[in-house]
Amino acid sequence: MSNMVKTDLVKQEQEVIRCTDVTCPVCGMSCDDVEVELTPTSVTTKNACLMGDAKFQELRSPHRFVYPTVNGERVTWEEALNAAADILVKAKRPFFFIGSETSNEAMAAGIEIAEYLGGLVDGNATICHGPTVMAFQDVGMAGCTLGECRNRSDLAIYWGCNPADSHPRHMSRHSMYMRGFFVEQGYQGRKMIVVDPRRSPTAAQADLHVQVKPGRDFELLNAVMVALRGMELHPDTEKVTGVSVDTIKKMAEMIKECKFGVIWVGLGIASTHGKHHNASMAMRLTQLANDYTKFVILANRGHCNVAGFNQVLSWTCGFPFAVDYSRGVPRYQPGEYSCVDALRRGEVDAMLVMCADLGAHLPKKAVERMMDIPVISIEIAPGPQAFVSDVILPGVLDGMECEGTFYRMDNVPIYARSFCKPPFDFTTSNEHTLKQLLKIIKEKKPK
Ligand code: SF4
Incomplete structure (x- = not known):
């Protein structure tokens, strides 16, 4: 079966997929002139810089997470989603970290869960711009x-x-x-x-x-x-x-x-x-x-869609980052509801981290807190974040394996098309994963 996504800009000859006008999902430039040639064993890019090319190489990386795990053990997708939902539903002060390596649509789905459960929500802006x-x-x-x-x-x-x-x-x-x-x-x-x-x-x-x-x-x-x-x-x-x-x-x-x-x-x-x-x-x-x-x-916004997080949260609740939904209305307070501060104070008792290697970027005290509490991560490949995660839900590469929109560093939304499919069939995008998770959460904790 072909793993190609059909658009006029994607062509497949036998097992080789070629796509033009691909949007690079690495830095805030969102260069949209990249060309990709994908074979079953290799990825070749044109116009991407070394950083961009390295990201596209993940499409054929043997290190990808291709099945979900709970406490390091392989489980079914349903078991992993149920374990994640149980953790979040039981938590009194859940934290939702919406990373920047995903689309606006996935971010909106993550924020919806945070709002439903009355959690804190923050993104990469908190540790950069x-x-x-x-x-x-x-x-x-x-x-x-x-x-x-x-x-x-x-x-x-x-x-x-x-x-x-x-x-x-x-x-x-x-x-x-x-x-x-x-x-x-x-x-x-x-x-x-x-x-x-x-x-x-x-x-x-x-x-x-x-x-x-x-x-x-x-x-x-x-x-x-x-x-x-x-x-x-x-x-x-x-x-x-x-x-x-x-x-x-x-x-x-x-x-x-x-x-x-x-x-x-x-x-x-x-x-x-x-x-x-x-x-x-x-x-x-x-x-x-x-x-x-x-x-x-x-x-000069650094990460892929970090501007998108500020935009999506702003059009969702009026504030750009560091938001607390625990009282049923959004409250904004950088330094109090922001990720590092809430973790260091030890008040967070569960965490969902989507598409961000937080374990590699936060200060020691914040990472130590993550090691003490249950953490669910949507992750592409093993890294420091995986070591502090109890539940790992394999991530989908936005702009490659699923379409979506990113906000460029100048706050212009850019459409990113997909040209192939994820290496698993239990989810089609990070947005899809989060929507499945929210459905289970609503069943376990109806309002
Ligand atoms: S990493 Fe940045 S500069 Fe390099 S190709 Fe991707 S978007 Fe462009």
């Missing part, structure tokens, strides 16, 4: 699409990020090295400023590398705003920020001289001291720059 999202709420964001950056931007400011490593096709597709409708000279017509304490691979390509002192982004952002206004900088500016007054004035000049500038903020801003205050200040700088030219700000 959560502070940037809070700053959007505080200050408001002047943003645009990646297409506008590509076609209009003649100045890219990478602040606290290193896309050469984290988003390998970022500069070649959307900010620096391609021709744009209004930037016909391509690279020759664009300039790049990198603000980073390290001489990163991105900084090495910059027209101006601003080596801010670690943790002094807030002060430097303020100083650039002072320079933009043409006011005198405080004599201690260099001592505090580590950046010379001349360099700060040069930054301000480059901002004023460009026709369309973009600040790409990374975790160097969101994860250092000051957190959302840093990102708020970057947004205020963007607003001020618009007094002189056109300027926008975008977050």
Whole structure:
């Protein structure tokens, strides 16, 4: 039987499947020009970077989870779903972690379970751009699409990020090295400023590398705003920020001289001291720059559909992350209902983790709590998360084995088509898995 999914862009000759315009489900760029050739034993990609290619290789990985387990023992799908439902129904303070390596549709299904059971719900934003999202709420964001950056931007400011490593096709597709409708000279017509304490691979390509002192982004952002206004900088500016007054004035000049500038903020801003205050200040700088030219700000979202989690939760309950449904209405409180904080306090007594290797990413204390409580994971392959999981439900690769939508880093929803089917038949997608689970939960705990 063919395992191909039929669309005009998917072709099968004997056992070889070829698909064009595939959306890469790895980083927040969601590149939608990938080509894949799939044979029974190999995967070959075109246009994907190394990170993207590695993800597509999982299609033929011998390490995939292809059957469910409970306490490490192989069980039937029904037994695994029942075990998962029992854990969640009995819990007093269940936590639902909606990872970013899945579609908006699956996220919505996961959030529905959290709401039904009155649990806490959070996603990857909590350990990455959560502070940037809070700053959007505080200050408001002047943003645009990646297409506008590509076609209009003649100045890219990478602040606290290193896309050469984290988003390998970022500069070649959307900010620096391609021709744009209004930037016909391509690279020759664009300039790049990198603000980073390290001489990163991105900084090495910059027209101006601003080596801010670690943790002094807030002060430097303020100083650039002072320079933009043409006011005198405080004599201690260099001592505090580590950046010379001349360099700060040069930054301000480059901002004023460009026709369309973009600040790409990374975790160097969101994860250092000051957190959302840093990102708020970057947004205020963007607003001020618009007094002189056109300027926008975008977050370099890292994981595949991490922007999608903020979008889906926002259109479901009005809040972007760290939500508690225990009182029957959604309450929002980063620092209290967020994943790391709730786990570290020891109040969570069961957890459903979908499509996120949390065991590899959370602080030790939070992982220790996960080891003390029953954990259900929807997982593709063994990793640290599998070691802390009591129930493992095999995951489906969204955008390959099932269709779905992802929100790109500019918050534009992108359709991801499927071109093959999962290596099992008990579920067709992570959304399907969660809907089956909710059905059993409703039978065990009717309202
Ligand atoms: S840049 Fe990101 S989305 Fe594009 S191919 Fe690489 S990993 Fe995939």
